[in-house]
Amino acid sequence: MWKHYYTVTTTAEALELLAQYRDRARVIAGGTDIIIELERGQRPNLDVLIDITRVSGLDEIQLRGDEIRLGPLVTHNHVVGSDLLVQRALPLAQACWEVGAPQIRNRGTVAGNLITASPANDTIAPLMALGASVILSSLEGERTIPLAQFYTGVRRSVMRPDELLTGITFPALSENERGTFLKLGLRRAQAISVVNAAVVLSFAGDTVAKAAITLGSVAPTIFRAGVAEQALIGKPLTIEGIREAARLAAAATSPIDDVRGTAEYRVEMIRVLVTRVLKALLAKSQAAAFPTEPAMLWGDHQGASASAPEQQIDHTEAEPIVTVINGQPITVPTGQGKTLLRFLREDVGLTGTKEGCAEGECGACTVFLDGAAVMACMVPAPRAHGAAVVTVEGLQADDELHPIQEAFVEAGAVQCGYCTPGFLMAGAKLLEEHPDPTRAQIETSITGNLCRCTGYYKILEAFDAAAKLKRQEVMHEQSS
The missing domain is CATH 1.10.150.120 ([2Fe-2S]-binding domain)
Incomplete structure (x- = not known):
C-alpha cells in the first residue's frame, strides 16, 4: 500500500520528511482514516507514511495558566480519561466519548479528527465552540490558526503538505462558563453524526454574556449559528429563550440530503438538539450522562506511546519486523507493506484474528498493541516493530x-x-x-x-x- 514507511524519533525528522515528499506523504498517528483510504485506492499518489507514534511527549495534555494544550498524539480515550478535560472542557470529552468504539478511541487522535476535515467529525464542533486554535509546524517555523479559519470546504483546510499539526490550544472553561455537546447518530455507537451540536455559554450572574453554538453535519464546514447566539446574549436563559434560539439555529442552516438523513430531517433535529443542550445548561445537568468509570480497553499504560527506537527507521523490504507476539520474540522478514491484520494472518500464521470488514466496523480483528485494544485492520504492520502484540491465541x-x-x-x-x-x-x-x-x-x-x-x-x-x-x-x- 506504500513504498516507504518511516518510524521517526523526533518531530524534526517528521518535518524533514514532509518537506522532502510533500503531497506524496502523510503522517500516521491514529491512522484510522488514512489506512482505509489506502485500502480503497482513494490515495493513488500517496506512497509515503511517516509514523510519529513513538515520538516522546506528543501525547501530553497540559494546562498552562487558563489555556489547555493537546499534543498531536492525544487520542480520544486520552481526552475521556482526563479529569482536567472532563472538568474544564466537557464538550470535547463528551464528543470524544461518542467517537467510534474503545478500539478506535485508543488509536484515533483528536488532531487527526480535525485534519480529516469532515463536517460530520465529532470533535470539531466542540473545539470551535471552545475557541480553539491549531499550531502548524514546518521547517519554515510555526503558525497558529484559529480553528474557525482552518477549514476551506469539505475535507479541505489551509494546512500545507509540509506541515505537521503539533498542538491544539483553547481556553479552559471558567467557573462562570458552561458547555455541552450532543450527537444524533443512526445507532448508539460506531455511527457518523447525522447532526451534532456544541454550545458554550458565559454568564454574568444569571445573564448570558457570551454564547457559542456550533453545528456539525449541516454544511460543508462546521456551522456557527450566530443569529441564535445573539438571541441569547444579554438575557437570562429561559425556556422561552431556548425555544427561540433553537428555532433560529434551525432556520439558519441549509443541510443536504444524504444516506444518513434528509435535509428536512436535519433541520428539525437541529432544533431538537439545540433545545436539549440549552435545557441541560439551564438545569446545570450537562455532565449527568458522562460515565464516571468508563470501559477504556487501554491497558496498564493507559494508551501511552511506546518508547522510540534509537534512530529513524525506513521499513523497506530489507528491514524485518522485529516484535513480540503473545510473549514470544519474533523476527519476520516480510509484511512491511500490509496492515497488522494481514501481517498476523499471512506472515505470522496466526489466523485467529479475523477479517470481517477491513474498515474498523466489526471488531473481529481486535488485538492488543502495547497493552491497548485496537482494530488490527487499521494499524500498519510496521507499527508492530519493537512493540508487543497479543492475539486471541495468546489469551x-x-x-x-x-x-x-x-x-x-x-x-x-x-x-x-x-x-x-x-x-x-x-x-x-x-x-x-x-x-x-x-x-x-x-x-x-x-x-x-x-x-x-x-x-x-x-x-x-x-x-x-x-x-x-x-x-x-x-x-x-x-x-x-
Whole structure:
C-alpha cells in the first residue's frame, strides 16, 4: 500500500520528511482514516507514511495558566480519561466519548479528527465552540490558526503538505462558563453524526454574556449559528429563550440530503438538539450522562506511546519486523507493506484474528498493541516493530483457558465463531480493567464488536459469568 514507511524519533525528522515528499506523504498517528483510504485506492499518489507514534511527549495534555494544550498524539480515550478535560472542557470529552468504539478511541487522535476535515467529525464542533486554535509546524517555523479559519470546504483546510499539526490550544472553561455537546447518530455507537451540536455559554450572574453554538453535519464546514447566539446574549436563559434560539439555529442552516438523513430531517433535529443542550445548561445537568468509570480497553499504560527506537527507521523490504507476539520474540522478514491484520494472518500464521470488514466496523480483528485494544485492520504492520502484540491465541495461559473463553463455552455464546475472537479480546481487556464490570461497562466494551448471528444475550451472559470466574481466580490467588 506504500513504498516507504518511516518510524521517526523526533518531530524534526517528521518535518524533514514532509518537506522532502510533500503531497506524496502523510503522517500516521491514529491512522484510522488514512489506512482505509489506502485500502480503497482513494490515495493513488500517496506512497509515503511517516509514523510519529513513538515520538516522546506528543501525547501530553497540559494546562498552562487558563489555556489547555493537546499534543498531536492525544487520542480520544486520552481526552475521556482526563479529569482536567472532563472538568474544564466537557464538550470535547463528551464528543470524544461518542467517537467510534474503545478500539478506535485508543488509536484515533483528536488532531487527526480535525485534519480529516469532515463536517460530520465529532470533535470539531466542540473545539470551535471552545475557541480553539491549531499550531502548524514546518521547517519554515510555526503558525497558529484559529480553528474557525482552518477549514476551506469539505475535507479541505489551509494546512500545507509540509506541515505537521503539533498542538491544539483553547481556553479552559471558567467557573462562570458552561458547555455541552450532543450527537444524533443512526445507532448508539460506531455511527457518523447525522447532526451534532456544541454550545458554550458565559454568564454574568444569571445573564448570558457570551454564547457559542456550533453545528456539525449541516454544511460543508462546521456551522456557527450566530443569529441564535445573539438571541441569547444579554438575557437570562429561559425556556422561552431556548425555544427561540433553537428555532433560529434551525432556520439558519441549509443541510443536504444524504444516506444518513434528509435535509428536512436535519433541520428539525437541529432544533431538537439545540433545545436539549440549552435545557441541560439551564438545569446545570450537562455532565449527568458522562460515565464516571468508563470501559477504556487501554491497558496498564493507559494508551501511552511506546518508547522510540534509537534512530529513524525506513521499513523497506530489507528491514524485518522485529516484535513480540503473545510473549514470544519474533523476527519476520516480510509484511512491511500490509496492515497488522494481514501481517498476523499471512506472515505470522496466526489466523485467529479475523477479517470481517477491513474498515474498523466489526471488531473481529481486535488485538492488543502495547497493552491497548485496537482494530488490527487499521494499524500498519510496521507499527508492530519493537512493540508487543497479543492475539486471541495468546489469551490462554499454560493450556488453561482465559475466564472469558471458559464463559463463552459454558454460556453457549459461540455461534458461528467468526466474531468470537474479537469479543474475547474485548472481554479479556475489560476484565483486566474492571474485574467486576457493570452492565454499562460490558456493553461499552463491545460497542466495537458486531455479531452477525445476532444473539447478544448469550454474549452478555458470558461476560457476567467470566467476571465471576475472574473473581474466583483472584480470591484463590489471594488465599494461596
